[in-house]
Amino acid sequence: MIVAASNSETIPIEKETDIVTARQVGRNMSRQLGFGTIMQSRIATSISELARNIYLYAGTGTITIETVENDEKTGLKITALDEGPGIADLRKALEDGFTTSGALGAGLPGVRRMMDDFQMESTLGKGTRVVVIKWRE
Amino acid sequence: MIVAASNSETIPIEKETDIVTARQVGRNMSRQLGFGTIMQSRIATSISELARNIYLYAGTGTITIETVENDEKTGLKITALDEGPGIADLRKALEDGFTTSGALGAGLPGVRRMMDDFQMESTLGKGTRVVVIKWRE
Amino acid sequence: MTRGLEAEYVQILRDYLDSQEEDELYGAQKLGKFLLRRDISPEEMVDLHGRALEKLGDVPEFVRASFRILTEVMIEYGNAQRSLNSWRSKHAQLQSEVAVASAMQQALLPQNMPTYPSVEIGAISIAAHEISGDYYDFMYVDEHQFSLTIGDITGKGIPAAMCMSMLKYAVDSLGEIRLGPDQMLRHLNRVVERNIDASMFVTMLFGCYDTQSHVFRYAVAGHEPGFLYRAQEGRFYDLAGSGVALGIDGNSQYKEQEVHLQIGDLLILLTDGVTECKLGRSYMTREELISNLQHEVHLPSQNMVDQIYRRLLMLTQFEQRDDYTMIVLKRI
Amino acid sequence: MTRGLEAEYVQILRDYLDSQEEDELYGAQKLGKFLLRRDISPEEMVDLHGRALEKLGDVPEFVRASFRILTEVMIEYGNAQRSLNSWRSKHAQLQSEVAVASAMQQALLPQNMPTYPSVEIGAISIAAHEISGDYYDFMYVDEHQFSLTIGDITGKGIPAAMCMSMLKYAVDSLGEIRLGPDQMLRHLNRVVERNIDASMFVTMLFGCYDTQSHVFRYAVAGHEPGFLYRAQEGRFYDLAGSGVALGIDGNSQYKEQEVHLQIGDLLILLTDGVTECKLGRSYMTREELISNLQHEVHLPSQNMVDQIYRRLLMLTQFEQRDDYTMIVLKRI
């Protein structure tokens, strides 16, 4: 249960360089939050994947990055939002080996494994929202 | 079809340091044969696995390393020989995830994937022979 | 590994050293994807890195030597990665069998809903893992009546699917005899008891709907209770009925139940995969389920079942733990 | 990652820098195995290496910065590795289902051979991959007669196993009606045609043995011909009979055949998994099979089928490519 959120920053994703901007913002905020270098990179990679999905499948959307707190811990929350076509089969999209781009590596299942919390909603014709949180240990 | 063999060296495997000796001989011979550094290391790793199997399951045995040639290419041949208890189910022993020591990584399937040719014979109560070859490209 | 790749990597490194910007890190991530697709092993990648350093400046001897150790460690990582391919292909073989089995199962499910002017039927059945141990069927009885079966074989996956296909044939052949719901379950119980492993059993509801009188006669064998929705009151009631699951005791008896539907009333039949949705750490209560049903109760039956599945799947964050089946029958 | 691990790695590096010996490379390999077992990702390993270098000497800035790029690349390798675990556990899940299904199938096969004083029966059925699409069964008819079925579902694996379980129940329920062999196949054909995917079919021999007259009446649906062994002549004959496999054409007709056994004569029934043994690059001919049968013809029926299986498996170097079933029936 998140009790507070702060430092929210929203990056519009419209072109490929916006992906880089979102990564940069995420990396900076995660460094400020005290995440180690590996985790900073994993967070940047996750943002990258979420932003690329927006860029490739929805065209445009936003990445919002913010600091969140629950009773015990502080974490970084990333929200990817788009009004694209939506994902027909969400379970498939979270299966390994299922990527339209055919790329190995991260993709959504990879993001899910690198982060702590993972939530996804999608409505066909309306868009998709993915929310992930990485808690600081 | 192997047409010639030369430079044969046989290392008795009785204690763990013999594994290191076998690796060293294999690395040197593979360097002399002109294998690149990665392949030298993979050959050393393969020898290591074969020698460790002897050491762990048969107690004693030998590793023989030699240069072989067929019509077109030169290669390094490694023969692991022991008179141990033998392997009951050869198909199982070559399956991923099947190692009595529970170790991830190489093991026999790993060796098979790193080398070009792989042959294995085993008779219960009589011993095991594994022969692998890596050809130089 | 090609020269071109090495040159590209040196360039990425050089650009990063010049600017230390996120651009190059993004480039590095994309390169990682590319290398993986090209099946470049991690030990080759580390070796590539060591060689690239030589192009960028004076590499101290201890750094150079350290790469020989790192390569050695990485060979084990490479072996793990090479085994991934073999796991994947072994799994692919089994999965293609499962896909064929799944298609076979789909063919066993009713291809068309019964069509009577005064009822509207919707049904959905989704396996937790491709093949299902849930089962439902409709059978034509006469021009005013049809029967329906909904069942759940203990467990999931392949063994449950095998039982399911046996059950399909059992229901099919017994169906020709036109038994009452209680008799039907009594006979099926014997079949299941005789032919299925002692550790397995089947829960089932079998019923017969009369589209003139709008009376639904049914019997239940250990099956998750369905709901009756009374449109006038806007309330949900549990469908009465109990009875031992099939395959437990060859002598089990079953009791016939009866409900009468008014216009707008719904029968909602389901398997426990619907109610056993896990929300966070606790299971959904029947009250929570009802409030979800309530939201979609105005929709046409097929839309209703589709929409509820989507809603519940979202609530459970796409972790479907059991086979899921729901039938909605609306008197219109 | 623990401090201890880092210290150990620094030590391995330091020792290697001092001596450059194989010992340390061996140590590095063992460390690699250890790290994998501890689920240390390749990006963590690379990061560990970068930090360890700082303990060993003056690391030039460009080397230090280059590790940030290498880490970025390695995260993708890490993702591939993390997916390995998920593949492995998905596969393990499927495999345990297959094991349960396999046990269920064993339970569907007859647990005891029929016992009549004047015949001796042996049977063996071994799946190529754990679960079988072959099928056989014996049914009690009366105190002098029993019927037997041997069948092969197209294909192997899970889909064939599902068909096999349906077929079991179909034979079971039709068995109660006591049909002649031709009628039995005609009915089964309709069941298979109706309930099984169009791309699948079933070959079968169904017969009825009279232990007083020693007449075997049977019919064949596209099934591999069996053998009749005449003890007096010491010769093998093909069992006559043809007919379309089940599930191809709903209207197929089948013809009843009859053979009469003398004392010592054998009936040998089989599926094509027996005859399609591959010896090196060519298939075994029926003549080669007969010569293998000949060797074991003197044994009690059960020993005979066991022994022939072992003999053929050895000949094919333990590669069983299809499900294998053999029944031997001897008049004694």
Ligand SMILES: [Mn+2]
């Ligand atoms: Mn179930």
Ligand SMILES: [Mn+2]
């Ligand atoms: Mn269930």
Ligand SMILES: [Mn+2]
């Ligand atoms: Mn078959």
Ligand SMILES: [Mn+2]
């Ligand atoms: Mn076959």
